[in-house]
Amino acid sequence: MSQAAIAYTQPAYSAAAQQALARKPQLFIGGEWVDSSHGALIDVEDPSTGKVIARTADASDKDIDRAVAAARAAFDDGRWSAMPPMERERIMIRLADLLEAHAEELAELEAIDNGKPKGMAMAVDIPGAASEIRYMAGWAGKLGGETPSPYALPQGAMFGYTLREPVGVCAQIVPWNFPLLMACQKIAPALAAGCTLVLKPAEQTPLTALRLADLVAQAGFPAGVINIVTGLGETAGDRLVRHPDVDKVAFTGSTDVGKTISRNAADTMKRLTLELGGKSPVIVMPDVDVKEASKGAASAIFFNSGQVCVAGSRLYAHRSIFDSVLEGVAAVAPRWAPRPSLDPAAQMGPLVSGEQLDRVMGYIEAGKRAGASLVTGGDSPTSDGYYVNPTVLADVNPQMSVVREEIFGPVVVAQRFDDLDEVAKAANDTCYGLGAGVWTRDLATMHKLVGKIKAGTVWGNCHAVVDAALPFGGYKQSGIGREQGRQGIEPYLETKTVFLKL
Ligand code: NAD
Numbered sequence: 001m002s003q004a005a006i007a008y009t010q011p012a013y014s015a016a017a018q019q020a021l022a023r024k025p026q027l028f029i030g031g032e033w034v035d036s037s038h039g040a041l042i043d044v045e046d047p048s049t050g051k052v053i054a055r056t057a058d059a060s061d062k063d064i065d066r067a068v069a070a071a072r073a074a075f076d077d078g079r080w081s082a083m084p085p086m087e088r089e090r091i092m093i094r095l096a097d098l099l100e101a102h103a104e105e106l107a108e109l110e111a112i113d114n115g116k117p118k119g120m121a122m123a124v125d126i127p128g129a130a131s132e133i134r135y136m137a138g139w140a141g142k143l144g145g146e147t148p149s150p151y152a153l154p155q156g157a158m159f160g161y162t163l164r165e166p167v168g169v170c171a172q173i174v175p176w177n178f179p180l181l182m183a184c185q186k187i188a189p190a191l192a193a194g195c196t197l198v199l200k201p202a203e204q205t206p207l208t209a210l211r212l213a214d215l216v217a218q219a220g221f222p223a224g225v226i227n228i229v230t231g232l233g234e235t236a237g238d239r240l241v242r243h244p245d246v247d248k249v250a251f252t253g254s255t256d257v258g259k260t261i262s263r264n265a266a267d268t269m270k271r272l273t274l275e276l277g278g279k280s281p282v283i284v285m286p287d288v289d290v291k292e293a294s295k296g297a298a299s300a301i302f303f304n305s306g307q308v309c310v311a312g313s314r315l316y317a318h319r320s321i322f323d324s325v326l327e328g329v330a331a332v333a334p335r336w337a338p339r340p341s342l343d344p345a346a347q348m349g350p351l352v353s354g355e356q357l358d359r360v361m362g363y364i365e366a367g368k369r370a371g372a373s374l375v376t377g378g379d380s381p382t383s384d385g386y387y388v389n390p391t392v393l394a395d396v397n398p399q400m401s402v403v404r405e406e407i408f409g410p411v412v413v414a415q416r417f418d419d420l421d422e423v424a425k426a427a428n429d430t431c432y433g434l435g436a437g438v439w440t441r442d443l444a445t446m447h448k449l450v451g452k453i454k455a456g457t458v459w460g461n462c463h464a465v466v467d468a469a470l471p472f473g474g475y476k477q478s479g480i481g482r483e484q485g486r487q488g489i490e491p492y493l494e495t496k497t498v499f500l501k502l
Contacts, residue, residue, distance in 0.1 A: 006381050010048040010112075010340040016105040017112060020211055025057040027230065028213035030070035031223025037062040042203050042230065047115030047350040047386045048340040056206045059231030064198070064239040067227040071169045071196040072245050074224030081166050081194035083222075085141035092137035092191055095219040099130040099184070102215065106180060106208055111341035113207040114179060115349040115386065116304055118342055128466075129184035132484070135468035136188035139489055143193065145496075157502040164493045166194035167271055168247030171240035173233070173261075174209075175253040176202035176352050177307040177408075183209050185483055186250050187226060188468075193492035195248070198227045200237055202253075204352050206230040233257065241265050248491065251275070252309075255406075255432070255477050262480075273481035273491045275309070276474060277406040278434030281427035282312035282463065283417075283449065285440035286320045293439040293461075294328025297412070300437055300463035302336040302390045305348050306410035307356070309478075310435035310457065310464050313407060315392075315414040316423050322416045329392055329412070330376040336410065338387040350386040351409060357386040360409030367393050367402035372413070398429055406432070420445065424452035433475025437463040456482070 013021070025041055026033040040058040045051060059067070074080060080088065099106065106129075107121035116125070145162035172186040179201055190197045201209035213228040229236060233253075241249050241264045248271035251261050255276040265272050282300050284293045300312025317325035339346035351357050357380060364378050377391030391411040396403050403413050417423040427436060436455040440446050450458045456474045459465055466472055466484070473482035481491050 008048070008340045008343075008382055008385060008387075010046065011342040013112060013342075014105070014108055017108045020105070020109055020207060021054040023210065025055050025230075027057050027059055027063055027067065028210070028216075028228040029063070029067045030227065031217060034066075036060060042206075042232065044113065044204070044206060045353065046112045047352050048112070048342070050354065050384045050386065053112060054207065056210070056230040059229040059236040061235070061239050063229060063231070064236055064243065067198045067229050068169060068240070068243050068245050070224040070227050071198050074222060075166070075169050075196040079222040080191075080196055080225045088191065088194070089137045089140040091220050092133050092140065092188070095215060095221075096130040096133040096137065098215040098219055099126060099133065102211070103127070106211060108342070109207040109211060110180060111349070113205045114176060115341050115352055117339075117346035117349050119344065119346070120304070125178055125181045128178075128181045131468045132181070132184040132188045136192040136489070139192045139486070143489065143493065155501065159500040159502055161498050163496040163498065165496055167492050167494055168195060169245060170195045170197040170248045170250060170492065171243065171246045172197055172199045173237050173240065173249070173251045173253065174199070174201055176205040177304060177309070179205040180208035180212065182252050183212060186252070189483070189489045190250070190492050191225070193489050195492050196225045198229060198240060198246075200229055200231060200240060203230070203232050238264065242267070244268055246270060248272070250491070258479070271491060273483065274479045275472075275483060276434075276477060276479045277432060278309045278311070278474065278478050279314060279404070279406050279430045279432045280310050280312050280435040280437070280455070281314045281316055282437040283423050283427060283439065284315070284317040284321065284325050285438070285442065285445055286318040287441050287445075288321075288439045290321055290324045291328055294325050295332055296437070296439060296461070296463060297325065298329045298332045298336065298390070301412040302333070302348055302410045303464065305338065305351055305388070307352060307408050308464060311408070312437050312463050313412055314403065314427070315412050316417050316426060317414065319416045319418055322414070326375055326392065326394060326414055329414075333376045333390040333392065336390040338381070338389065340385070348390065348410065351388060352386070354386055356408065357388065360388050360407055360411060363402055363405070363407045363409070364391060364393070364411060367396065367400060367413070370400045370402070372396045372400060372402060375414070377410070398426065404430065420448060424449060428452075428454050431477040434478035435459065435464070
């Protein structure tokens with residue numbers, strides 16, 4: 001904590017938000033709101049104040065079994081998968097429309113649950129969530145098989161073709177950094193493919209997922225197609241992952257938990273997609289407009305308080321412009337000074353939790369102890385809420401934990417480089433491979449770096465751009481599989497090959 005702690009005031013919640021906070025802690029199973037079997041509750045905090053604002057149900061094993069049974073029944077009787085795709089598409093689009101119609105309320109819930117500025121949730125999270133559903137809805141009626149000509153069959157004339165069938169019951173487990181957006185990114189391809197599902201939001205940020213359940217019911221999804229359960233990762237999440245009646249697990253979260261899930265899902269050979277952590281480089285070449293690139297590098301790390309899997313947390317600037325880039329990032333840092341999430345002036349909010357605040361401050365202290373110097377920030381400016389000032393560390397080396405590990409806060413480490421091969425090698429010197437930003441005006445340099453960088457997405461002169469139509473996912477320990485785009489539906493489909501003797 002800094003000596004002169006600021007006292008921020010979170011503006012009052014709207015009536016709609018208060019109503020959502022007052023809801024009974026229940027689970028959405030089989031199209032109904034039901035009580036948990038054991039009545040245990042989880043506190044939900046507003047990170048801008050640190051105060052408990054709601055309690056949600058902590059799903060027991062019995063509850064999870066009930067949710068999986070509802071999804072299984074809905075899958076097995078074909079109430080969703082056998083519905084004409086045009087009708088499935090129509091219902092999904094109705095859900096997207098409802099998300100947009102409730103954007104203001106959902107954005108506020110996201111702000112008071114996660115800590116992100118409401119304006120940002122309005123601009124990014126809610127339209128993003130709706131576009132995931134809208135885009136995937138369009139695929140529902142376009143998923144056919146193939147009719148390849150048999151190549152070398154000694155049996156004589158044969159007709160061969162393939163069918164694409166939904167995988168079955170999906171367990172979908174999401175993190176707290178973009179709660180509704182991640183939830184919709186998960187449910188959209190599953191629904192388009194004809195699967196049924198059980199969604200578990202992160203225990204820190206359940207509010208928009210619960211509101212999503214209301215909208216699912218309103219949109220007209222048949223009971224049991226979408227089940228939404230709140231609960232802890234190690235218990236409710238784990239039960240889902242190991243459940244013998246779950247066919248596929250889709251997980252977004254930390255690499256450590258991803259590894260655990262991968263092991264636990266193996267016994268029943270579940271289909272698995274993993275969207276995991278990152279330590280993404282931002283490379284600034286000497287030919288850029290330094291002011292523009294510095295602004296870009298700042299927003300690459302400070303957007304969403306750095307709680308972004310593709311946050312540009314390692315800044316590499318060419319030696320000839322290193323000092324100016326550092327000055328440029330430090331100059332815009334005050335614009336990102338954290339404020340309460342409902343303050344209209346907020347560009348960056350607090351971190352999601354006290355645990356995350358301790359973790360981020362711990363990394364900053366470890367960096368300083370290891371010899372890193374603080375260019376700006378490095379402190380938590382308030383006595384309540386979980387705020388950290390935008391932080392830039394220089395004089396780091398590749399062995400330091402601040403350079404190697406995912407901090408998941410508004411903390412960037414800055415390093416110099418001299419040539420392209422050197423920076424490509426440094427950029428790849430990580431177990432992660434989720435994203436990378438390259439700032440240059442030179443097309444040849446851009447393409448050379450695109451070819452050398454091992455990451456699922458490379459951004460040229462921008463950062464963290466994602467779109468429902470383009471695949472997203474990680475190389476190396478940043479994940480397995482892709483979400484979004486046509487590729488994003490593949491993990492939700494099995495292929496059945498058929499031979500007919502003519
Ligand atoms: P986390 O791994 O702690 O938790 C994510 C989810 O997993 C939560 O719902 C949690 O309840 C559940 N969980 C925890 N332990 C579990 C277990 N043993 N079995 C089943 N479920 C379990 O992650 P987090 O702290 O919520 O989110 C931050 C992490 O997510 C960061 O590492 C970030 O990079 C990553 N992330 C990745 C992407 C991506 O697309 N690659 C996107 C957003 C966040």
